[in-house]
Amino acid sequence: MNATVALDVRAQLGECPKWSDEEQALFFVDIKGKALHRYKPGTGEHVAMTMPEEIGCYGFRKDGGFVAGFRSGIWLLDREGKPEKKLADNPEDQNTSRFNDGRVDPAGRFLAGTIDEPKAGGKAHLYRYDRRGLVPLAGGLLTSNGVAFSPDGRTLYHSDTPTFTVWRYSYDPATGEASDRTLFVRLTPTESDRGRPDGAAVDVEGCYWTALFEGGRVQRYAPDGSLIGEYPVPARCPTMVAFGGPERKTLFVTSARDSRPEDELATFPHSGSLFSMPVDVPGLPEYRFDPAV
Template sequence: MQTGFELVLDLKASLGECPLWSVAEQVLYFLDIKRCWIHRFDPESGGLKTIELPEEVGCIGLAAGGGFIAGLRSGLWLVGTNGTLLRKLADNPEDQASSRFNDGMVDPKGRFVAGTVDETREKGNAGLYRFDRNGLAQLADGLLTSNGVAFSPDGQRLYHADTLRYALYTYDYAPVTGTASNRRAFARFGSDTDKGRPDGGAVDVDGCYWTALFEGGRVQRYSADGILLAEYSVPAKCPTMVTFGGSDMRTLYCTSASVGRSADELAAFPLSGALFAMRADVAGLPKPLFNPEA
């Protein structure tokens, strides 16, 4: 394993997630889901601003014209830059007592693809959805924890993980219609001694997929053929998601979690919940902007 990520911000986040680089602003947005926060970090000045929402926020995408599309417990919302809920786009179609939106990403045509988490951790009631001007459409069901949404550089492959099943999949994706088909296993994880499982992910310009391994303490890079190319250590047991940023898109940011971790683990990994980064040998892809008329 290669030496990898270093500390950027020691936030002690409960459930840090969904780092998202704004090319226009040259800042990083990321979440603390359990505290209902969107953080805005300016690496040039070191400034950190926190935006509070009225519900847990599981994922965000930058919206054309400013603000965000956000996946909350109640559904998908347009959110202003100050955290104001501007307009509800779609209800969470599942039982909100045990379901909330989790990981999501804007697709190449400006739609939002996002999944939910089954908080019972056993019923498999979670799903993966696409939102566009025609409303919400289901792409996959029977999931436990939807994660890892990312797209290949040509937009014709969708990556998606079911974290609690230790499974990472790919689908054929049609950028024009937003349909996903031909789901197949991309990589599988976990053993009796290694509980690392795929959480959030990102794709680089070479078409390789990077995944943060929750309870695995590392980030892995896979070729488009599913071959493990490299892995990099993270100073936290539970990294949650990676994204590329910086002026050259070669800074790889990684969020992490501290919620629900044992006292022994937190003592061994005192930076749990921090934001980390490393310089990558390859650049990432700027994220498309959400367009409600897509």
């Protein structure tokens, strides 16, 4: 299976692809380009919704529209991507911190993590937002990434990209509590390969798929943490994966081109674009954010 260009958008920092079964559309963000994109593979329709600031992640809302993580905090957006209401401030120093990767949990809460942009202090966190407010679930991070859930919702996966690690937690969908943190995967960088786990998704067999930033590929891990598949992507910096299409058997992959060297972009001219490839095992549907939870 080979990934090919699905949408030659060449985003600065493409991220957070998510499939809407309702609209049969793939949504994704360009963080540096301050945009939320909607792409319908069936018709080729592509719309970019301009955002007021950097948007790191989002989830679909139960009543339509989105919940999103910006530099300033967690917001509700309407169906056209316009901000409606701020739910919570980013409690970190917004000069060096913004929300990054995130996903809605099985009960309708929003889990979103931050990035410590200087990559120096380990000041980033993974947070949970629900009607009780914003609560940290994990800290001491450099770049919170890779949030995904097992099919039964009782295992939470989460990566810290610059440390080459993916963690696994016991998760209680009834309370939103994460416990029993254990190491799921640790990658070992080499001089020629600094591929590290970025955004992720889980398939119906419970396998964890992660894009390797600066690794030019996507990996698939079994629930026991063993590597069972590896798939090249025509970009040095894939950023996140999502399952989509009518049966969710298309793997979409976002990528980055911002601040990449000229020789790399000459080798991978479609960096920043959206890629896709067929897969045999479908992915899980996205949960929807419920402000009442």
